[in-house]
Amino acid sequence: MDNKIVREKFAELFGTAGDLYFSPGRVNLIGEHTDYNGGFVLPGAIDKGMLAEIKPNGKNIIRAFAVDLNEYSEFGMNEEDAPKESWARYIFGVVREIIKRGGKVEGFDTAFSGDVPLGAGLSSSAALESTFAFALNEIFNLGIDKFELAKIGQATEHNYCGVKCGIMDQFASVFGKEGHLIRLDCRSLEYEYVPFDPKGYKVVLIDSVVKHELASSAYNKRRESCEAVVAAIKKRHPEVELLRDADMKMLDEVKNEVSAEDYRRAEYVIEEIQRLLDACDALEKGDYKTVGEKMYGTHYGMSKLYEVSCEELDYLNDVARECGVTGSRVMGGGFGGCTINLVPEDKYDNFITTAVKGFTQKFGKEPKVYPVKIGAGSRKL
Incomplete structure (x- = not known):
């Protein structure tokens, strides 16, 4: 991250120097569509993010410049501003x-x-929110704990940006730790760090540069399927509040009472929650082969059972398998975006070349490639 450009722009606009703060974007290794079902996610902060220079100006206004967009904005701090x-x-x-x-x-x-x-599905908005929440907390000595900082970012999305997101993105940005992923329990918000230091591997995202329009309505339909299955299971097992509480045996009991589609959706979620726990056990042992198998399992489930993949993402997943990539899956809600890939270093160059060339020929546009490393969370530089 080049802080020179930010420094120069700040000096030019405001004739002074402030403090620099950084918050990272995130990846999620495994655990997709588990959050609203009360399950777990396994995000990690990355070495890319948002950098801001900030200085109090003694006025009652905020003067802000977005360097990448070359746009300036000035506003007060009341609701009507x-x-x-x-x-x-x-x-x-x-x-x-x-x-x-x-x-x-x-x-x-x-x-x-x-x-x-x-x-690209790396949570640039959460990185931006975390940067300012972390910085303002420090600059004005507000004494807000990290948990609340993540919630401030989430509430910003809900109340000011019209996005009803979960807490994962902001949480990963604030709590990130080098060489570790965060196993976050989406129901209790308890978390623990899981070691992630894949020697001999690289983590790379391949962006399909596809965004399918049906994403939000399809997302709501998936949630409704999960809720319908929970309602059916609850009649027999009143303790089941979310799919997190159910197992395949319970699901099979209601197979004839729910639609075939709803059954498939629930099957994916129940299996995905277990896959994540299995992946965490494998990470504790440094067993990246098993982690990779679980990632492929997630992709299959998202493509065939939850049906949130698309032709471009399935193609990238197939190429990964053919090129000997250890693990690969669609990352994020689906219907476009990236695959996340755990690639042995000696197979990396061939995989990238093959994927980019094949994808471009097949779909007439070039995918974007983002190598990432797992890094630390929000901080002052």
């Missing part, structure tokens, strides 16, 4: 959420830039 630029609403939202919690924020100047690609 909401800026019109969508990127500025993330900063405004964080400020409002801190104020709602009784924190005293004063006006400040900022310039920021990111090397988390927008729209």
Whole structure:
């Protein structure tokens, strides 16, 4: 991350220097569509993210410059002062959420830039929210704990950006730890660090540069399927609140009472929650072969049972298998976006060349390649 550009822009605009803060984007190794079913996720912070220079300005306004977009915005801190630029609403939202919690924020100047690609499913928005939540907490001595910082980011998405997201992205950004993934229990929000130091492997994302329009309505339908199955199981097992509480035996008991589609959706989720736990056991032993098999299992489930993959992602997954990649799967909600791949170093170059060339020939556009390393969470530089 090149902080020189941010430094120069800040000095040019505001004639002074502030402090630099950074928050990372994230990947999720395994555990997809498990969050709203009360299961687990396994994210890790990455070495790409959002960098901001910030300094109090003694005024009651925020003056902000988005370096990558070359856009400037100026706004107050009351509810009616909401800026019109969508990127500025993330900063405004964080400020409002801190104020709602009784924190005293004063006006400040900022310039920021990111090397988390927008729209690649690496949570650039969470990185931006975490950067400002972390920085303002420190600059104004607000004494907010890390947990609450993640919740401030999530509430910003809900209340100011119109996205009803879970907590995973902000959590990973704030709590990231080098050489570790975070096993987060989406129901209790308890978490533990799981070692992830794959010697002899590289982690790389291949972005299909596809975004399918049906994503949000299809996502809601998947949630409804899960809820329908829980309602059917609950009649026999009143203790079952979420699919997290169910097992395949319970699901099979209601097979004739739910649609075939709803059955498949629930089967995927129940299996995925178990796959994640198996992957964590394998990581504790440094057994990356098993981790890779679980990743392929997730892709199969998302493609055939949950049906949230697409032709482009299935193609990238097939190429990974043919090239001897240890593990590969669609990452994120599906219907486009990236595959995440755990690749032996000696097979890396061939895999990237083969995937890019084959994909471009087949689909007429070139996929983007993002090598990532697992890094630390929000911090002052």
